[in-house]
Amino acid sequence: MQRIGVFVCWCGSNIAGTVDVHTVAEALKSEPGVVFSTDYQYMCSQAGQDIIKNAIKEHNLTGIVVCSCSPRMHEATFRKTAAAAGINPYMVEIANIREQCSWVHKDMQTGTEKAIILGKAAVAKVNLNTPLTPGESPVTKRALVIGGGIAGIQTALDIADAGFPVDIVETKPTIGGKMAQLDKTFPTLDCAACILTPKMVDVAQNENIRIFSYSEVQEIKGFVGNFDVTIKKRARFVKEEICTGCGACVEKCPMKKIPNEFNLGMDNRHAIYIPFAQAVPKVATIDPNACNMLKKGKCGICSKVCSAGAIDYTQKDEFISEKYGAIVVATGFNPISMEKFDEYAYSQSKDVITSLEFERLTNAAGPTAGKLLRPSDLKHPHTIVFVQCVGSRCAACAEKGKEYCSKICCMYTAKHAMLVRDKYPDTEVYVFYIDVRTPGKNFDEFYRRAVEEYGVKYVKGMVGKVTPEGDKLKVQASDLIANKQLHIDADLVVLAAAIEPDKSARPLATMLTASMDTNDFFTEAHPKLRPVESPTAGVFLSGACQGPKDIPETVSQASAAASKVIGLLVKDKLTGNPCVASPNELMCNGCSTCERVCPYGAITYEDKEFMMPDRSKAIRRVAQVNPAVCQGCGACTVACMSGAMDLRGFMGSQIIAEVDAICK
Amino acid sequence: MQVNEYKPLIVAFCCNWCSYAGADLAGNNRLAYPADVKIIRVPCSCRVNPMFILRAFQRGADGVIICGCHPGDCHYTSGNYYTRRRMALLFSMLDYLGIERERTRLEWVSAAEGAKFAATMNDFVEKVTALGENKRLEDLRCKR
């Protein structure tokens, strides 16, 4: 039986003005378990707290009920008080007789009656309270960043700067991501490589950062502070530590007609290659699908020319296991396939390209060495049509497009159009748009400059059909303002393809038990207030894996995610919320319902040996809650059909006791 | 004050993050609602087991209201969606048992909606008062 003390606060006249506090204290005296009851002007004051502390000692109290203001105000205060006097802080319950009683009722009698009932409910609950101790778990002081684009790079640099080791896992042979493929960046038009490559070098030189390039995450186990991750380092058939990146092997490789991914297939690379000049790590990689030595065992030229002796045709995939305290997802985006949009003749004409391909076409390191030449005949295009929202804002067919706005296209299209007019004033540039969306610092000014200073022709309307004929692309479009159908003979058509999360995101989300929306973007813990955390504790989001973003936004989110990671890694131990779910293993029927409703992946199932009533032993599959991951929502408790799952601090019996007390 | 005026007994389950805070805000702004409403704090509306509601009716409650965060705003991401589905089933079952539909309610009240909380409670108490005492599920062994 508990020994409960009741402490009724006047809160000056805030409570005492509408509630007869003496009567309340008196009435609660006769409740089961109550051995002491009193009232005082300000319970939260030092003097008030001392009353509680003394009473605990004097009356050997095991439970406390404070009838006062909202628990959101002073629950923490009174818990500390209790703990200071030597009883478990979770033996304290608050009856909210200010915000939810004295302040909303005018009449002394009704106020007092209600306060007594609220007090009774709190007493009934405390009678069933049990001491709770928050779990503690150690924190591995190392972070994993999945994805080595600008988001992953920025996050890794910030975490490393705070002194924690970071590993970056990147599937491509080099870090840099999409930004490395861009030519210029809006709205300032500085060149992407000039601002990105120094950061890549910083990553390479930072002692706290390890780069696993050409690698992928194979398996993730564990929970916040304690993730066990297996990383698969794919064989690149070149010894990374030895290769100097001199490029002699690349020059001599006879297989030189392999479509170059970095330039989106618009030119060729060799079977052994370094994606681009500033690649990090700057080491060669052999494409096993193209290399004659690996396919047929004939050739071996690269091995002969490599003075460092870095080539190793026998290299195997390597698996690395590492422990991490936090994981940052930075898997980024890709433009969607244009296959379903062949009204724009993307598959029929080389001169219909996506915006990312256009970036390569205007880049000095691109297939045309920065000269704007159209891919089919390498002639200078005189009329260029840009089509916006290709696959964005498309609700008609999920297979075809995406319902959301891809956010970055309006700005990069303005950039492309402006750059063309700047470099090649003899070129006519049309941009077909539904709406021009330019929220962002200096964004709208940028777009207006494209129109007003550079003479880009913005046309409100869409393109309906592109028909290649002869060396022209006949573009049929609507001009909604002029109420006309336009027919333009274009030389080049550029499609602003919608962007979608990288395909690796979904299997990764499954490994992380992190949630995703219907578009495969990672869901944040709270859309407004916790935008860089995943609902799964210890998993953070950086960049476009969470939603379409431009570079400035990506970098801010990347740094925000890093600061959250640092906040986690500085702790030696994680103190959990003790109000977590816990199953009664004897009652659990192993149905997995709780596992499915848990938004945090806190519940797993385990085969455990049980002593049966006849003293035989049996193996049963029972639910296990990881208290470090559980957030204490209670969804599982109600979903549980066998009544095995309960929530500490809000147990079914406690809530029913409150109901009973209220309804008595 | 009228002596024999009928006073309903209302149990309100409020989620800690939105609705309980909404009720506190109603108090901060001194927005009155009847004292018949007694609030029980739960971490999330999805912690409300239908058993609690049945228990309340059994013990003589005249109305039960569950308040949670607005759809999409749940502190625990998806808890209020579970609640919505569970309560739809429970309410229709109660309806079948003859507990009037107006005696149960599910409302979304955010932490900023003190006024909505008070208005909701005023309205709910009014509706339940109009229905009178709930006898259908009451367990006579625990007569008030």
Added chain:
Amino acid sequence: MHNDNTRLTQEIIRASGVNPSKCMKCGKCSATCPAYDEMEYHPHQFVYMVESGDLEPLMNSKSLYKCLSCFACIDRCPRGVEPAKLVEAVRFAVIRQQGADHMTPDDVPAKLNEDIPQQAIVSAFRKYRK
């Protein structure tokens, strides 16, 4: 008059199964329409005018008989609005009125030639006649 118009608008929306409020005014229907130049009101205007109940000009317009029913607007609309179905619903609302047939059997002989397939005659009647 206003009430009549509202009722007729609703009837056209119901019969066509089209929800014009889904339209985001991108103009792709009009960009794709092969009959654009023949039309006085273009597909996107059709959608907007039905949405705003501005039916009379549409019903009196020759545009109704220029739609080729090629369904390119239906297929290419990013929002699934299906403008061609609206055009047809309005056309039917017109030709179903007494004596409003757009084509009668008497019109046919003059339009025929040796090679015209039967299909052309059959479908013209289905499209233009009650």
Added chain:
Amino acid sequence: MIVSYFPGCTLKTKAQDLDMYARKCAEVLGVTLEEIDNWQCCGGVFTTVNNDAVTKLSSVRALDFARSKTQPLVSVCSACHNVLKQTNHAVQTDKAFADKVNLYMGNESPYDGSTQVYHYLEMLRDLVGFDAIKEKVVNPLKGKKIAAYYGCLLLRPSGVMQMDDPENPQIFEDLIRALGAEPVIYAMRNECCGGYVTMESPEFAAKKSKAITDNAASFGADMIVTACPLCKYNLEKNGNSVPVVYFTELLAEALGVKEDTQNA
């Protein structure tokens, strides 16, 4: 394999070739076309308004006939196929429509939309197989550059027709390849020829048709193939010098049964 066959009005009159070659080739490919008893004209247009059930009854009758034989329903003419498939889809998805037409039909067991509707091309691809056709080709059409013309009726509305990708279809091209010729891919192959207005506004239809044949010619097409009599009429009458032939005729030539029919 036996399939129910719906020829349609034009195949009995102006487009007898299309029909004749279709039957001849089916025979070679081991498919028996069982012509539906007392079929009625499909009407040439599927009206999309949902308050027009009567005009779709002839299609429902044909679909119901195929169901009674548990055979797929095959047609050659693009318009017939379009009307049949859309009607079938409406029966499957629109309960009110299904109830209404079944009330008219007065059948003991109402028609439920269970008949599989195939265009002759789909039959070649899905039931016969292009590889099987390739094996039966005796007279490969080597060196011919052939432009397939889909028009609108075969592909759209794509959600219902489900024949192929509406913007980048391959079925015709695959057939052309199977017959040993080289397909010509051109963007206008799925644009409208103006068929439905050819009587009403011949000049307008001429403009549309000309653009298509010109686009095909610009890619060096030797001939255009089509499945639709109305398209053929339009393209031939208004187009350029590129000949327009029915795909069944091309098939018959490759399978070596074209001369037979002419001699017979």
